[in-house]
Amino acid sequence: METKSHMTVADLIHVTRNELQKSRYTEFSMQGVERTWRNLEEYLRVKGINIFNREIGMSFLEDRYHYSANPKSTANEDRLRAIHLLTDFQAHERAFIRRQSKQTEFAEPFQTVFRDFMDFRKLSGISKRTLESYAIYLERFSEYLLNHSVNHISEIDVPHIHGFIQATAATHRTATVYCTSGVLRVLFRFLYEQRLHPKNLALLVPSVKCSKKSKVPSAYSQEEIRNLLSVVDRGNPKGKRDYALLLIAIRLGLRASDICGLTFENLKWESNTIELRQEKTGAMLVLPLFNDVGEALIDYIKYGRPPVQDREIFLRMSAPIGRMSYPTLHSIVTHYLNKAGVPIPAGKKHGPHSLRHSLASALLHNNTPMPVISEILGHTDTESTSVYLKIDILNLRDYALDVPPLQVISMGGVVV
Known part of the structure; x- marks a missing residue:
């Protein structure tokens, strides 16, 4: 493949920018990149350099920002990313998305x-x-x-x-x-x-x-769940996505890994079911595709989901477009709980798994048999589900009746 090594820096920046826009880089994501590129162009103009390569890019970072003195700063990592985008496109005619991953360092x-x-x-x-x-x-x-x-x-x-x-x-x-x-x-x-x-x-x-039985699962009341859903702004693409995935977690109790991995093949519209192989257990799970869940999915897919060919349904809204990660899903749930003013005491879970616990709590309140709850949650046996009984025991305290005082009657010196 012919490289872009002889392209002027202005032309290289132009074609790389076009590639990023095709990859749906957001305007916000581009701001820092563009700022570094402008400074790079100015630096090369002053130096009388009209070409670009990796060595020139690193010299720019060192001369302009003293990069080697603090390479791990957020600002310098963003500047390095801007240089990498140019060198990647120059070599491969493609802008690679470099994700920073922590390398394990054993002593x-x-x-x-x-x-x-x-x-x-x-x-x-x-x-x-x-x-x-x-x-x-x-x-x-x-x-x-x-x-x-x-x-x-x-x-x-x-x-x-x-x-x-x-x-x-x-x-x-x-x-x-x-x-x-x-x-x-x-x-x-x-x-x-x-x-x-x-x-x-x-x-x-x-x-x-x-022991898992020593822990009490974190669950939220049905009123708190309704408040959570009510604060989602469904008038924009992100809100449409968030509402659909929250509804799936609340109504179906899917684990975060299964929500993130949900594909179009899992949606069986003809039978109104969602069918998937659970990531945690490897077991098949078939759940009803409720009307409200289906409507939320259609609203997101038609009017909110980026028009890309990815198999996964739920995608990041900012570039690089791709499958949503578990931490992102956790942040979404926490964000809307806070926005709804739902109290989160110290030690109480506030991620997608807490919505799964909340579904189990609601099912218990409705006297749903334990084997049925196990099947809905995708547990292989009722032993795993039995921990949710603790939710109900704790909630029952709110409805406990006052015990009337004992009447003390003396009969021949004997108190009864």
């Missing part, structure tokens, strides 16, 4: 072994999301070991394990401590089997109890 003495362990677990077939969790826990563990003068895998011993678990418990929730201890067991089993450590420390990792 140096343990880096090779921990990466080998991660590769081993990847080959065993665990999911990408689980691997990401492994990386977080092991990064913390490697940092802890280094801070406690452990410089080799063979030096790890029981006091280090217990100390790390205690340190984690002091700053994180019980669920995090539970997951951390589980990852350590798998790690130490690997180290022992690979003869990288003389002891099987997996047997000495403390047991941490974390």
Whole structure:
């Protein structure tokens, strides 16, 4: 493919801008890019340079913004992105969207072994999301070991394990401590089997109890749910999208992963059902496509969804257009709860899963049998659903009757 290496910087900026507009970059997203490009053109004009390449772009960032002194600042990352957009189009005639992703950094003495362990677990077939969790826990563990003068895998011993678990418990929730201890067991089993450590420390990792039944799910009342939906402005594309996905979470109780992954193939208009394979369990789920949900989807698809060929229904509204992420969905729910003035006490969940809990609560109030609720929520058994009974028990306190005082009658000196 012929490159654009001999194109003037003005022409390169022009064609790259057109490409970004085709990719539906928003005016807001373009503002910072355009500002950097204007400064780049001025810089090159003063220098008497009429061409562009990556080296020139990095020299511009260094001379104009002292980039190397603070490369991680938000402003400098945005400026670097503007340069990358030009170099990408120059080389490939395409503007790539570069997403900043955090690289896991294990402490140096343990880096090779921990990466080998991660590769081993990847080959065993665990999911990408689980691997990401492994990386977080092991990064913390490697940092802890280094801070406690452990410089080799063979030096790890029981006091280090217990100390790390205690340190984690002091700053994180019980669920995090539970997951951390589980990852350590798998790690130490690997180290022992690979003869990288003389002891099987997996047997000495403390047991941490974390029962789902000990937690009370966060649920909102039906009045609070109505208030949440009422504050969504459905007069614009974003509002149409948000209303449709909120309604799906509220009326059908889908998990965030399944809402984000929902495709047009999942909508069975002829049978008025939504049929999908759940991301968490892999099990098929068939739910009714209620009229209000269907109408909200049609309104969004026809008048709010960007006209792109993506399979997923719910997309980001700003460039780069693409599948919505779980954190975005969480932010949307939180935003409308706050906008509706719904109180969110400390410790109460306020993401899409709380809407799933709220549906379970409403079904319980309507005396829906537990097996039916399990089927609606996509649980494989009623054991998983039984935790929602706690919602009803707590709500029943609001309707508890006052106990009348006992009447004390004396009969022959005996109080009855």
